[in-house]
Amino acid sequence: MSSVKKKVVKKADTKEAPTKEAVVVQKREPEYKYWLGMLIAIAFAIYTRFTLISHPNKVVFDEVHFGKFASYYLERTYFFDLHPPFAKLLIAFMGWLVGYDGKFKFENINDDYITNNVPYVAYRVLSAIQGVVTIPVMFQTMKTLGYSVDASLFSSLIVCFDNAHIIDSRLILLDATLNLSVALTMFCYAKFSTYRLKPFTSKWWIWLTLTGVSLSCVISTKYVGVLTYVTIGIAVLHELWFWLDYKKGLTLYDFSKHFMARFFSLIIFPFIIYLFWFYVHFSVLNKSGPGDTFMSAEFQDSLVESPLARDSKIVNYFDIITIKHKETEAFLHSHLDKYPLRYEDGRISSNTQQVTAIKGNETEIYDDVNSQWEIIPIKSEYTNEMAIFTNDIIRLRHVGTKGYLLSHDVASPLKSTNEEFTITYDEELYSKAFNESLFRIRYAAPGASNQNKRKAVTTKQIPLRIIHVDTVVSMWTHDDELLPEWGHGHQEVSGNKKIKESSNVWYFDKIINLSETDPRNKYVPKQVKPMPFLKKWWELQFLMFHHNNKLTSSHPFASQPDAWPLALSGVSFWNDNVNKRQIYFTGNVVGFWLEVCFLAVFCGLILADQISRRRNVLLMNDKARSRLYNTLGFFFIGWCAHYFPFFLMGRQKFLHHYLPAHLIAALFSGGLLEFVCTNNRIDGVPGIDRKKLTFLTTVFTLGLVAFFFWFKPISYGDVPLAPSEVRQRQILDMKLHYAK
CATH class of the missing domain: 2.80.10.50 (Trefoil (Acidic Fibroblast Growth Factor, subunit A))
Structure with missing residues (x-):
């Protein structure tokens, strides 16, 4: 092996001047190309999210829950739900902006919006806007980390043309807020990482604080946001371990400043914001309502009696x-x-x-x-x-x-x-x-x-x-x-x-x-007794976790995590028996399967590098290894943190739980695609093979677009399909309506 070592080192030490072509390849692409690429992605996102957003004009799937909660906010009547209030308050705020009174309660799937005068399009537009914004945020994340236009565009288009993300961004649901918050967290931490060697400067503080704000939005939308905390937490621990090394020249006092800055910005400050949304929640819902029965008598005594209580x-x-x-x-x-x-x-x-x-x-x-x-x-x-x-x-x-x-x-x-x-x-x-x-x-x-x-x-x-x-x-x-x-x-x-x-x-x-003379007909208002905010919050937290853990019953469209990465199954969101139309929630199979392939390739590259280095065979240059282990490793850990914990959960699980992991895997896929199109050998001229990268990006994107349009009638529910056409789309373990 010594001869191999000498040979490798000799080649690595060779002082060959790079060719003119190589110099051009390594040059960063002009800014206008990034802007053009991002505008293309935004245009596609607007098309996929806003097309036919008023269809169907009936209640779809979990709109029965989150539309109803918005109505309760607008009427200020107390309700109980398993999720934190941030995204629900956003939906209610949109209803307030358009002057809605909240009379419609979204009781049943297929209830008609038009006859009940519900501003459902405004509600859905809120989700669509968040879905659109997610795409350029992903693009900017890749650009911030130094990836090419092709890689940045490919990552954003995986989510842009994903049928599951599109459906969740067109309906009155919480997932658009959750996914945007996850994307913003990844972007802000990526920006913060670019100022790692300039600690405590104004931009360092801004992006660290914005990372905390984004994390607070995630955890204030759904409690699965704790998985995003795990992702950032692992990255922060890795960074602190880096600064702890005495060779970096930091005293323990300096190190403690780094630790406390992150502790305050990523834990204390986000927690204060998280509590703020509950404070708003309790302040708005000050009347007795359908959620009273979940709460203690002391809690109920803090609410103004509703018309229901008067009756x-x-x-x-x-x-x-x-x-x-x-x-x-x-x-x-x-x-x-x-x-x-x-x-x-x-x-x-x-x-x-x-x-x-x-x-x-x-x-x-x-x-x-x-x-x-x-x-x-x-x-x-x-x-x-x-x-x-x-x-x-x-x-x-x-x-x-x-x-x-x-x-x-x-x-x-x-x-x-x-x-x-x-x-x-x-x-x-x-x-x-x-x-x-x-x-x-x-x-x-x-x-x-x-x-x-x-x-x-x-x-x-x-x-x-x-x-x-x-x-x-x-x-x-x-x-x-x-x-x-x-x-x-x-x-x-x-x-x-x-x-x-x-x-x-x-x-x-x-x-x-x-009888009319019965003394019980005389209404005597109850006395409202104040209850400390933190006591209310603690009682509600206990009940939320208690009832969340009880969601263990079977559901016809529930699925296990092993089925998610390949989009093996989905969820029936809506069906129209008269016109034979339906909305079926599933991912873009091309994108899902490509992500799995890239994840497998990454594991293979890591294994090959570790084995070769055990034998003292140095194949990759230092920059490539840094890309592989640090940048791509961060995305890979983020995907793992958002995916594997679901195997440990006993509650009901659905495909939409995988979407944050899918979003991070999309960032990872664009990065790895560029990596495999780059000369990473220790004895080679560094640079990206742009023709190869552009070709693969184009081919993969065409596959994404083709599947999107092929499955579009079932994602938008606007076109009735013949039974034979439904059966053609009933792939993997999907169970579609009207296949017979």
Whole structure:
């Protein structure tokens, strides 16, 4: 090996003058080319994000959540969500700018925006603007790190023409804000790195501080933003390790200044901004609302009563009420029809009166005696002037048929592990049927200590679990599967043995027989009691993490991280059964697969370099190794930090969780493409083979554009496709509508 070493060193030491052509190759490209390249990328981004942005004019996928939250902000009624408030406040701010009042609540996918006078285009424009801005930010990141126009353009176009990024940038969602914040973080830290050797200068402080601001935007949008913190944290630790070396000439005092500058700018300052958005959140949402029931009584007392609270009444014995399920918003109902003696699967039922849950117009339901229930006490001394409290035992008399709600040890129609609910007409005291018609009402507010709390029951506000005393099951309904024709397509009502599940919660909705002279009709405003901001914030943080960890149920479009890098599957966002149109969320397969190839090539290059150096064979020059390990290594670590942690998460996971990693991989891909088109050998003339780089950039970009247009009808949902055309696009593990 010594001869090899001598040979390599000799070639490396050769003082050959570079040719004129080589000098031209190494020269930095003129500034106008960068501007031209960035303008091209921006033009494509505007086209892909703004084309047909008003279509569809109906609620799409998670717009039901984030549009609804914007409406709550505009009405200032408190709601609960798992995500921090920054991006949601931006959406609400856009609604405020256009003068929207927030009356529409985005209840269901396919609800019509036009008939409800919703400024949905303004909301979507906010996402589109952020999606467009992301592209030049990526371009400038690559330029800042010294990459060519071709590499900068290629990186930005991977995201520009990615179908998943496009869809997320055209709808009322949080992902456009998240992805832009991640891109800004990478850009600001790249700019900061260019001033590394000029510490504590004004520009050094500006870009360090802006990195912290960008990080605060990431973590204030979604908590997965902590992965961006990990990325920057690793880079900062590497840099501090560099400065700790005594050869750099820093005293420990100087080093501590570097440490404290980064600690304040990247942790303390971003945390203050993060808290600020929660302060705004609590300040805006000062009225009682749908999120009250998640919070403590002290928190609720800090809110001004909403119109919902004004309509809330104390419930007394012998009141006739409607009972509403919190999750599905269906009303408890019964009618004279019976369960069939034998179900389709051969199981036997009690063949007694059906108890179901129904949805519909509230006024019609309030007038329907089959959806009305009278609260009957179990003790004769109770009167209609006595209020009901949680933990009381009651009977529920069905007004329409005069029977009593009952549950017993018979399997329910759709859930064989649950108990059947039915109606009994047995009035005999302490008979078997009497005992089976007793229900205890439990307070269902979050917290282990609340279930035994004795609290006066009010309509609309007090969440309840209705527990069957005899068999200890909780009354439950669901809308994922409806009863067949014999059950009129209603929701099944059954007894759930898992009594603490959040889906078991009901409300006493409205008192039907409340007279005008009843003193309960007189509204007495409650006294608002202040609660310290940090105490509110801490309570909300605990609940957000608690409920986030509970998102473990299966979902038909959930996917595991191993399927993401190759875009193997996606999510059905919207479908139009009349015109056979659909929006299916998936990535640009060409771009996704190219990124995986580049990531694999990088791992191969690192392995080859390490093995060759173990044998003292020096192949790459120092500049190339710095590019490979430092710049590209930073992007690679960023991709790993945004991808691999999802393998450890037990919650539901979807393809959109991969988009920040995809964005960083796009930066990485442009950099590695230039690297492989550069003469990196220790014995060669350094320089980029621009013809090769331009050719590969053009070929790969044409592939991106071709897939984008091929899949465009399903990304925009504007063109109905024939079943044969749908099947052509049903590649990998995608499950598209209208393929038959």
